[in-house]
Amino acid sequence: MTGSVETAAALYLDHLTVEKGSAANTVASYRRDLARYAAFLESRGIGSLAEVTEPDVREFLVELRRGTPDDGVPPLADSSVARTLVAARGFHKFAAAEGIVRSDVAHAVRPPKAARRLPKALSVDEVLAILEAAGAPDHPRALRDRAMLELLYSCGARISEVTALDVDDLDTEHRAVVLRGKGGKERIVPVGRPAIAAVDAYLVRGRPALVKQGTPALFLNVRGGRLSRQSAWQVLVDTAARAGIEKEVSPHTLRHSFATHLLDGGADVRVVQELLGHSSVTTTQIYTLVTVNTMREVYASAHPRAQ
Known part of the structure; x- marks a missing residue:
């Protein structure tokens, strides 16, 4: 320029x-x-x-x-x-x-409306298969991978939020974690018992074997530094392949699955909004379309007078 x-x-x-x-x-x-x-x-x-x-x-x-x-x-x-x-x-x-120009000449130019794409969620069984595949065999990197993926699904966190975590961001006693989302906004999210157990195992038997310098980062790479977003992404892809999941899986897939499973279980959409860190409930409501579509499919296949 x-x-x-x-x-x-x-x-x-x-x-x-x-x-x-x-x-x-x-x-x-x-x-x-x-x-x-x-x-x-x-x-x-x-x-x-x-x-x-x-x-x-x-x-x-x-x-x-x-x-x-x-x-x-x-x-x-x-x-x-x-x-x-x-x-x-x-x-x-x-x-x-700012007075750099006299008027906003782009004001009337509207971007095209993108087609609404529904997020692809995994089933509960598929998520559990991935989590189980992450924990074997029992060595430092496997313990790290299991703890990281458990947190991703337990909290509905973005991959960048999880890799940015420091050890002190996680309160294992009260089962909560501080996540820093877009724009530096912080939110406190509850953590499930399986994720806490996986993190505890990693902190006791995994992280001490990986750490090589005084870093506060929770998830470490083999050189002892903070695990990158790209490396964490690859961990999920490789683990999903070992679990026999043929669908395309990304960190956002676990986030989508988290939201969808909560709504399927009866969670209020505004609670899901807060957990995901969405600034507007409109963003969260796309997940309600997933559950409605699922209900339609079940109805169409199961009801004798559906067709």
């Missing part, structure tokens, strides 16, 4: 980091999206943010959806288009509010 676009973008990214407290991954995503937007503007001979017009922003939206075949850039999915345009819209809104 060059010229005043670069300067304005840097100010906006600083605003997201310092004033809004956006997560590092969010800021990195916005940085990539704004770099793409700046490159698009430069290709149109636009060097200053003040030169951008609403038609320019609309043309950027068109390019995202059709791609640039001559440059080998494929079109983006609607969800990615929406995310990229949200970054550009936020950028223009910020620039107008």
